[in-house]
Amino acid sequence: MKIRDLSILIGVIGIVLMMVVPIPKGLLDVLLILNISIAIMILLIAMNTQDALHFSIFPTILLLTTIFRLALNVSTTRLVLSKADAGHVVETFGRFVAGGQIAIGFVVFLILVVVQFIVITKGSERVAEVGARFTLDAMPGKQMSIDADLNAGLINEHQARERREKIGKEADFYGAMDGASKFVKGDAIASIIIVLINLIAGFIIGMAVHGMDVMTSLEKYSILTIGDGLVSQIPALLISTAAGIIVTRAASEGNMADDLSKQLLRYPKLLYIVAGTVALLGLATPIPMISTIPYAAILAIAGYRLQKNLNKKQQEEELLVEEKHIEEVRSPESVISLLQVDPIEFEFGYGLIPLADTSQGGDLLDRIIMIRRQCALEMGLIVPVIRIRDNIQLKPNEYVIKMKGNTVARGELLLHHYLAMSPGFDDDSVTGIETQEPAFGLPALWIDEATKERAEMAGYTVVDPPSVVATHLTEVIKKYAHELIGRQETKALIESVKETYPALVEELIPSILSIGDVQKVLSKLLKEKISIRDLVTIFETLADYGKFTKDPEVLTEYVRQSLSRQITQQYANSSEPLKVITVSPAIEKKIADAVQQSDQGSYLAMDPASSQAIYQRLTEQVNRLVQSGQQPIILTSPTIRMYLRQLLERSLQDIPVISYSELEPSIEVQSVGVVSA
Structure with missing residues (x-):
């Protein structure tokens, strides 16, 4: 002790x-x-x-x-x-x-x-009694308010739990004060x-x-x-x-000191009335003036000083508001709009203005509309409006792509040129400015109009600058799609499903899961490039298993298994076996033994040496397949899939990790590599 x-x-x-x-x-x-x-x-x-x-x-x-x-x-x-x-x-x-x-x-x-x-x-006894009674009477209303905010996505589960605990503590406190008085x-x-x-x-x-x-x-x-x-x-x-x-x-x-000073002295002019009343007592009554006049003078001086400070503060605030208004008038854009962070921004140097200027033949706006439609069809994601603006701080031919105000990708274009990517062997007759394809990082050349036909004859993939930008922007959106879906976007998707499947949505939300819980699952699916277009199947699965667990990781695994046909078609070719990298039983056991349980869910707690060893063996197998021109896919058991994904998330996040339960039984699987201990 x-x-x-x-x-x-x-x-x-x-x-x-x-x-x-x-x-x-x-x-x-x-x-x-x-x-x-x-x-x-x-x-x-x-x-x-x-x-x-x-x-x-x-x-x-x-x-x-x-x-x-x-x-x-x-x-x-x-x-x-x-x-x-x-x-x-x-x-x-x-x-x-x-x-x-x-x-x-x-x-x-x-x-x-x-x-x-x-x-x-x-008095204290009576106030404590009334406070305890009012606190207990207000508890149901406060609980309903918390549930409403949670269902609307205004607060998360942790914040709701904190508010409920505070309400319970208030009830306990005032009840105890009622007895303690x-x-x-x-x-x-x-x-x-x-x-x-x-x-x-x-x-x-x-x-x-x-x-x-x-x-x-x-x-x-x-x-x-x-x-x-x-x-x-x-x-x-x-x-x-x-x-x-x-x-x-x-x-x-x-x-208490702050409240007294702010609230009692909020109206300095009232001190003049108090001072006049005190002075009148000294003049009109037998009370000695020596007791009233000095006190009245102190009150009057205090009122004058407070009023002077208050007027000065009001003038400073008015001047600040006026300066702000003048700045807004001078600024070409509203200050408030500058404070808002756009979900996606595309900024470019002045040399690329023709891309977006329709009067100069630019079709970037039309291409962005097609990108949004493509993302809706392929990923089931409603891409927010993409803000396009020129930026004189960039190089003339440079562009950047921003997510929520932060630069996530950049590239350079040469207008009136074409981007040529080699088929695997170079042709000496095709010459140009060496560069790198921005979307996938492949070596490429900027070639002029005269060299275009020769490059196409040599097997090069030739792309015009607008297509380069569109491809890069599409890949960036797919990569960061999980950051674009928040509670508000999830609510819009839920409302669209509710129009045709009201019973499903009413059973799922909010009685089983909140909007925030659904949003976490959708975000995890998009992070691994799994389309969420089939929302009905996703919601059906969440309604079935959400009764037993609220862990988004576990719910995501159940949803992935329900989308097995979609995942199989995403990675498999019906004419050829699905080539995968498998994980040995020893590695799977080591990962399973390192799983730890907590109140927030399960997580992988493996020592750095073992993690690094598994990571190196996986990297060797992945690099071997990449060098042979094959798409590396890792196949593992359902129990450790999400933990293996966590292990590879930082460095090999683009490598798909799927489980046996996520493949259709009819698909033929061929192991082209084994990660062993």
Whole structure:
């Protein structure tokens, strides 16, 4: 057990023992000072807390401090009655407040008790009770609001869980405060009873046991009673005030000092009215002007200074708004539009303007429309509008493709030239400017019009610049398609399916999965270049298996198996066997043994040496197939497919990894390589 935990346990046990074990006067003085210090600290924390839940331990502290005060009361009462001496702290408080006059001391003490019991304690108790009731009544509405935001995709599952936990903690806190306020009320009643016991019993014991006369006994025990009562009531008053502050603060965004300064002094002109009223009291009533006029002057000066600062701040804000408006007028585009991030942008240098200028024969806009249609047919993805603009910061013949404001690809074009890619053997008669095909990184040449026919005769693949751009843009969209589908785009796809399959959508969303869960599955499919066009099959699978798991990785595997016919046709040629790289049982076992389970799902936790060894063997097999001109495809068992995909995701993300369950039984498979341990 930690020292901190042990000290708290010993402290609580010690509080209980104080009620039955006599305490020396010196130690009692220290404990009384400690009690006052704790009360002051609790009050300061309550004043500086922005949210009641930040001080959620307060009900428990309220109970412990109440027991501590009662234990001190019992200890001081024991010393008062037995020895007529309860230490320096009690006697000092009694003599200081009484000021030599016992009657005045009693009156002050009674006022304190009345304020504590009737005003603060009763008020805090009532506010805590109403707060607890309103919090419990509002819980169903708050839960429904969270579910609605989650289903709409405004928040994710983690944020929804945090909000639900906060609502539960609020209900627990205000319920505990409702009960804890009874401790303060009971403590006030007990203090009154203890005071009466100290006074009456002490008066009798002083004469009967200690042999005092009437006046001596009355004076002695009156001072001790007042001191004992004040030592316990002052900390109780501070803690009751802290309880009142905690339960009465609502709709606050700062601490108590911030709220008071911002809200009480929000209208400086009102200080003039207050100053005038105070000055009028000094002029029209017998109240001395020396007491009112200086105070009124201070209020008037404070109002003037606050009003001056407020006017200055308003002028600065107006000037800032005016400058912003002027800047917007001068700018060719709206500032707000510049703050928005487009999903896809195509920027080019001024030398490529003819590509997009229809008056110069450019057909880039028409090609982009065809790209969006092609992506919808091949991938089932609705590609957002592609923003096209020229950028003078680029080289004249350079272009860049951006995703959400970040450059993901770039290239250069030579207008009035053609891009020629070699068939595998070079022809010396075909000459041009050496370059690299931007979409696939193949070596190529920029050739002129005169060389075009010769290159085609030699077997070169000759492409015009607009086609180069269109191909590059299409490949970039396919590569980053998983980043283009968010919750809003997923909702649009869901609505399109709902028009023809309403029963399917109503069963799936939101009772089984949220829009965010569906979006994660669609994104993972697109990341591995699996078309999501067959949304009906995807949703049917999610409706079947979403009841048992919410893990997007596992759900994606089930969906892939349901799309086995589509995946088979994507990679297999009916006339030839599907050539694949297989993984040995030893490697599969090693990967399966390295899988770890967590609350968020399963993940691969393999040591770096083993990961690197498997990766190197896979790379060797992949490079061998690439050099022979074949498409490398890795085939593995369904249980480890997604983990092997995770292993290759960073460096070999373009290599398909499929499982046996994702292939049709009729397809012929030929292993052209084995990854072994």
